[in-house]
Amino acid sequence: MILNNPSRVEIKKILDQAKTIAVVGLSPNPSRTSYIVSESMQRAGYRIIPVNPLADVVLGEKSYASLSDIPGKVDIVNVFRRSEFLEDIANEFMKMECPVFWTQLNVVDENVFNRLSDAGYTVIMDRCVKVEHAILK
Structure with missing residues (x-):
């Protein structure tokens, strides 16, 4: 399967313009990858919004049970x-x-990639946001 992810130039533009990242599956456990990556992005200046129905607060931010519960812009x-x-x-x-x-x-998920892309969303799959940020800063 070949995903047509945006170019590094486009990813840099996305990361430069973004301020808020909702992280689905953000664990409150500091040894988990989701925590390590999100903490790094938080230190880089992004507001992190945890989405985890089993956590109340992660990285000092209120956790939401689902994406639909998040108030405001992401x-x-x-x-x-x-x-x-x-x-x-x-x-x-x-x-x-x-x-x-x-x-x-x-x-x-190639079907999800294609459906979201066809609907006009920018889709990036199988890439680590922390790695991309480090490479492109």
Whole structure:
């Protein structure tokens, strides 16, 4: 499967313009990858909004049970859930006002990629936001 992710130039523009990242599956456990990546992005100046129904607060931010519970604007939805959950997450994503759907390494669903892309969203799959940020800053 070949995903037609945006170019690095486009990804840099996305990261430069974004201020708020909702992180689906953000764990409150500091040893988990989702926490490490999100903490790094928070230190880089992004507001992180945790989406985890089992957590109250992560990284000092109120956690929400779902994307639909988040008040206000989100610039990027970053997904740390397994690929089989992407269809449901994408359905919820499409009901909010957010231009970018991003999934972490090894989180891929070609049908979701194509559906969201065809609907006009920017989709980035199988890329680590922290790595991309480090490469492009």
